[in-house]
Amino acid sequence: EDKVVQSPLSLVVHEGDTVTLNCSYEVTNFRSLLWYKQEKKAPTFLFMLTSSGIEKKSGRLSSILDKKELFSILNITATQTGDSAIYLCAVEGGYGQNFVFGPGTRLSVLP
């Protein structure tokens, strides 16, 4: 059965800290791995990763994929209170369009 695991499930840090969120997966017919940020409502798209070893960056956020070891990390540097959210990892695979989501990492950034 396809599955996506995220760790840690919950994390509390102070502003200015750097965090690393982990996502590992076992999904047949892998096509892509996506990261989303969810605050109070709709998950918003952060990154799509399809190739190993190519870092995607957006401001203080970056992410990389390792297709050999079947995992991805999401780094956030110089965290701010506005980074407080649930970070979701999703893997597209299987047959047809089928995204498997991890349980999410709840990040709390304290002032």
Add this chain to the structure above:
Amino acid sequence: KAGVTQTPRYLIKTRGQQVTLSCSPISGHRSVSWYQQTPGQGLQFLFEYFSETQRNKGNFPGRFSGRQFSNSRSEMNVSTLELGDSALYLCASSLTGSGANVLTFGAGSRLTVL
């Protein structure tokens, strides 16, 4: 351009009733997927529609059904509601639903079953 629109945003039902939720995708997006989000189970895939056809289905009972119209708008229906159906139902659209896709989510419909 307008995002994914879901209606209603909030609703309260009692056990045994049925509910219909609506989703209007981003203009030009032809694939619509539905997810159930609960604190205990996270985001669970319900089904995906493309060009009015259900292409993929998750592991939910037959009480959960959906359809897609020719304008790509989609509805999902839950019949004979149970307490455990209380959840945030998220709709997401994407361009074609094939290859590497980015799902764009709506704000969700929060269903409470009493």
